[in-house]
Amino acid sequence: MRENKYRNCYCGEINNDFIGKDVKISGWIENIRDHGGVIFLDIRDEKGVVQVVSNDDTMFNGLTRESTICLTGNVRKREEEDFNARLKSGEVEVVAKKIEVLGKARNVLPFEVMTSKEVNEEIRLKYRYLDLRNKKVHDNIIFRSEVIKFLRQEMESMNFTEIQTPILTASSPEGARDFVVPSRLFHGKFYALPQAPQIFKQLLMVSGFDKYFQVAPCFRDEDARADRVYGEFYQLDLEMAFAEEEDVYLVGEKIFKDVFSKFSNKKVSQTPFRRIPYREAMLKYGSDKPDLRIPLEIIDLSDIFKNTEFKPFRGVTVRGIKVDDLASKSNSWFNELVDFAKSIGMPGIGYITVQDDMSFKGPIDKFLTEEDKKLLIERSDLKIGSVLFFIADRNEEQASKQAGQIRLELGKRLDMQDPNVYEFCIINDFPMFEYDVEEKHYIFTHNPFSMPQGGMDSLLNKEPNQVLAYQYDFVCNGIELVSGAVRNHDIEIMKKAFEIAGYDEETLKDKFKSLYTAFQYGAPPHAGMAIGIDRMLMLLNDEASIRETIAFPMTASGQDMLMGSPTEITEQQLREVHIKVR
RNA sequence: GGUCCCGUGGUGUAGCGGUUAUCACGUCUGCCUGUCACGCAGAAGAUCGCGAGUUCAAUUCUCGUCGGGACCGCCA
Numbered sequence: 001m002r003e004n005k006y007r008n009c010y011c012g013e014i015n016n017d018f019i020g021k022d023v024k025i026s027g028w029i030e031n032i033r034d035h036g037g038v039i040f041l042d043i044r045d046e047k048g049v050v051q052v053v054s055n056d057d058t059m060f061n062g063l064t065r066e067s068t069i070c071l072t073g074n075v076r077k078r079e080e081e082d083f084n085a086r087l088k089s090g091e092v093e094v095v096a097k098k099i100e101v102l103g104k105a106r107n108v109l110p111f112e113v114m115t116s117k118e119v120n121e122e123i124r125l126k127y128r129y130l131d132l133r134n135k136k137v138h139d140n141i142i143f144r145s146e147v148i149k150f151l152r153q154e155m156e157s158m159n160f161t162e163i164q165t166p167i168l169t170a171s172s173p174e175g176a177r178d179f180v181v182p183s184r185l186f187h188g189k190f191y192a193l194p195q196a197p198q199i200f201k202q203l204l205m206v207s208g209f210d211k212y213f214q215v216a217p218c219f220r221d222e223d224a225r226a227d228r229v230y231g232e233f234y235q236l237d238l239e240m241a242f243a244e245e246e247d248v249y250l251v252g253e254k255i256f257k258d259v260f261s262k263f264s265n266k267k268v269s270q271t272p273f274r275r276i277p278y279r280e281a282m283l284k285y286g287s288d289k290p291d292l293r294i295p296l297e298i299i300d301l302s303d304i305f306k307n308t309e310f311k312p313f314r315g316v317t318v319r320g321i322k323v324d325d326l327a328s329k330s331n332s333w334f335n336e337l338v339d340f341a342k343s344i345g346m347p348g349i350g351y352i353t354v355q356d357d358m359s360f361k362g363p364i365d366k367f368l369t370e371e372d373k374k375l376l377i378e379r380s381d382l383k384i385g386s387v388l389f390f391i392a393d394r395n396e397e398q399a400s401k402q403a404g405q406i407r408l409e410l411g412k413r414l415d416m417q418d419p420n421v422y423e424f425c426i427i428n429d430f431p432m433f434e435y436d437v438e439e440k441h442y443i444f445t446h447n448p449f450s451m452p453q454g455g456m457d458s459l460l461n462k463e464p465n466q467v468l469a470y471q472y473d474f475v476c477n478g479i480e481l482v483s484g485a486v487r488n489h490d491i492e493i494m495k496k497a498f499e500i501a502g503y504d505e506e507t508l509k510d511k512f513k514s515l516y517t518a519f520q521y522g523a524p525p526h527a528g529m530a531i532g533i534d535r536m537l538m539l540l541n542d543e544a545s546i547r548e549t550i551a552f553p554m555t556a557s558g559q560d561m562l563m564g565s566p567t568e569i570t571e572q573q574l575r576e577v578h579i580k581v582r
Numbered sequence: 583g584g585u586c587c588c589g590u591g592g593u594g595u596a597g598c599g600g601u602u603a604u605c606a607c608g609u610c611u612g613c614c615u616g617u618c619a620c621g622c623a624g625a626a627g628a629u630c631g632c633g634a635g636u637u638c639a640a641u642u643c644u645c646g647u648c649g650g651g652a653c654c655g656c657c658a
Binding site (some may be wrong): 031033034036037040051053079081086087090110116118119121122173174177196220228344443447448450557 | 585586589592593594607608609613614615616617618619620621649650651652653654655656657658
């Protein structure tokens with residue numbers, strides 16, 4: 001490091017090589033231990049902590065913890081019994097000669113830096129700069145920087161070009177709620193912040209850029225979740241010209257395999273990752289983002305109960321989840337699961353346990369014929385000690401989703417989510433359209449820009465709900481990390497797809513003017529995806545909250561505790577953008 | 583918009599229809615020459631989120647409200 005008036009080395013890097021030398025260090029006072037006659041300071045900078053010692057207790061009068069200081073002193077070896085193995089600099093200490101306070105901490109600290117992670121998040125965020133001095137919190141942000149640096153290297157190694165797209169852009173009619181920015185120059189008009197660089201990256205493909213990527217900020221005005229921040233988040237956005245689905249899979253697999261192997265010691269799925277069609281995922285796992293660490297699969301039993309005496313199961317969708325060696329669980333264990341089922345809107349959950357003589361026990365048993373039992377044993381591979389849970393609903397989708405929630409809950413309660421494994425899969429073949437009961441017409445299930453499988457033929461000849469899209473998600477341990485698709489670059493197919501979703505050509509032309517026009521001038525087939533960077537970091541860090549990966553996150557309710565945003569603005573500012581607040 | 587959970591010194595917490603509101607950390611004062619989340623002795627610091635109701639009495643129970651969080655809706 002260059003010596004300047006503040007320092008000639010880092011605290012955390014002082015070691016045996018420095019013995020006998022004078023050092024000048026700057027940093028924060030992490031702790032003061034005054035023994036009367038001898039006094040110790042722990043000085044911290046980003047590289048670590050070093051102990052300073054002095055026999056002159058007047059020297060440090062009035063010092064407060066977390067003040068910044070500049071200190072000169074001489075490094076000496078500690079007595080061997082005084083080594084501190086927890087510090088990198090723990091075999092030496094700095095004998096203080098001169099100290100200067102650079103920035104005094106005047107107030108009582110709102111919380112202890114070293115234990116800030118235990119503090120209420122609202123207060124941590126209000127004093128985020130103090131929270132970020134905590135090594136664990138700080139390291140997450142450094143880690144983020146390293147991962148993003150590595151991602152850029154990966155993209156470069158695959159010959160992707162990084163291109164910035166606009167932040168002030170146009171509101172998009174599909175998708176999430178936009179953040180809007182009023183225009184001063186155009187009365188009554190608004191910019192919007194991009195939900196994703198989707199249109200621009202497709203236009204880049206039309207422009208002849210072969211492989212594009214961007215570490216892209218994305219803005220969505222939708223409520224937060226534990227794995228979804230409010231407001232703004234970052235994606236590694238990429239797109240490739242003249243590419244097929246499989247080309248994108250290979251890029252995604254390489255990125256995840258490399259990043260997760262480099263930045264974690266956990267076991268990562270072998271490539272190629274398992275590819276699971278959407279319909280299979282919904283049937284087997286009751287989710288389009290299955291946690292494959294849980295070895296349970298959902299089984300369809302609807303046909304067995306088609307004509308059953310048990311009315312709640314008759315003629316509806318019935319799904320089963322079998323768990324072996326569970327019959328010995330206590331009544332209260334099962335009751336808790338029933339309570340969980342009720343909490344997700346199920347009337348309860350039926351189950352049978354398999355006795356030592358292969359007979360069944362449980363409230364539903366008496367409704368089962370011998371034939372039913374035989375079929376259940378075969379279909380679900382029931383053994384002595386197995387328990388078979390039933391999920392039934394008139395609505396197939398509802399039954400699937402509830403079965404998925406029960407599967408996940410069983411996985412949690414039975415400790416099936418191995419914490420040392422990253423289990424990846426690719427969910428593909430999403431349906432292009434779904435019927436909207438309220439709107440009474442088909443709508444795009446996911447992404448209006450995806451290419452329908454089978455192209456125009458499918459759109460013309462299939463029921464819309466039978467049309468699949470070249471659309472895919474990468475999922476890891478039950479968390480969706482990627483969404484992507486082969487895009488629809490054919491204007492005729494696009495017109496037809498939008499027509500099915502209830503848009504006439506004029507609307508398409510109007511709402512997606514840029515793409516509509518650009519595609520008239522020779523568009524390459526293209527495909528791409530976007531990786532949720534914050535989510536990926538959350539998985540790599542084992543953090544339960546996505547906000548731990550971000551330097552200055554908003555609260556879940558969308559406030560910035562540091563800046564106080566959102567704030568009111570002045571009358572003058574409002575006038576300039578032609579806005580009147582009611 | 584809905585459901586559930588939480589709100590007690592600066593921080594994290596205990597607690598209960600009647601307490602001098604518990605403990606730890608931090609802060610301040612004093613003592614201490616080898617600690618390292620030092621130790622010891624003492625002190626200050628709380629309108630128990632806010633409002634209303636029930637009650638002789640509410641931090642405690644009820645309702646409302648505000649704030650926070652998790653989940654559902656939403657997130658092409």
